[in-house]
Amino acid sequence: MPARGDLPTGAPIWNDLTTDDLDATVAFYTDLFGWTHENHGPEFGNYGTFFLDGKRVAGVMPQMSPQSPLGWLVHLHAPDVDAATEAAKRAGGSVVLDPLDVMDLGRQAVVVDPSGAAVSLWQPGTQTGFETVAEHAAPGWHELHTQDFDASVPFYAELGWTPRIMSDEPQFRYAVDEVGGQQYAGIMDDPRSGVPGPSYWLVYFGTDDADATAARVTELGGTVVRGPEDTPFGRLLNVTDPRGATFSVIGPNTGAAQA
Structure with a gap:
């Protein structure tokens, strides 16, 4: 089904994967789910997008340093990412990545909640998140x-x-x-x-x-x-x-x- 219209604040808006073997990871997910993959090039750190029938469903990127955590990261909708980051700190979280602009795609921060789980906060720009959800391979x-x-x-x-x-x-x-x-x-x-x-x-x-x-x-x-x-x-x-x-x-x- 199409992505759910205007997402409420705090709802998941995107997910992406950091991997230590980009080629092998892309091959696995494209074969498993029938996704296609677009690598956006060195200027984007070889970040790529997975598409299902031409619609965005997930992202993937190579590990940028040995300290970068591997695995899937969930992004929550934050219409004002700076305010959301301050709210996270007041609520007992810590900030891993201060708010920053990701070109015209959006504005992002990464926080760790009080239980130790990392989550991204995403203020959409041209990248508005999932384009399809709740169906096969989405x-x-x-x-x-x-x-x-x-x-x-x-x-x-x-x-x-x-x-x-x-x-x-x-x-x-x-x-x-x-x-x-x-x-x-x-x-x-x-x-x-x-x-x-x-x-x-x-x-x-x-x-x-x-x-x-x-x-x-x-x-x-x-x-x-x-x-x-x-x-x-x-x-x-x-x-x-x-x-x-x-x-x-x-x-x-x-x-x-x-x-």
């Missing part, structure tokens, strides 16, 4: 796995979320950012579920067939960490790509757990 969901749920929920509220506690069970506590009946992202209390740290943001991509995607991941040199398994939210697959970056894939259930 971004479907973004989820914070936190070691400090009680600090994380108010932190993201300061960044614009409207949090709603969806579940507060002994082994499953979960909050969503929900605006006008539309859910945009989630926060999982990992210790409540018995999951050790660290805290991190997880990107989900859609699939029409989770089992076929799992088989293809393995064929392409990735690793299936868990699943596929039916859940109340869809058939879930947790994966690492050949360079070790973690992501999830979700598709229609095949059994009794189908919602």
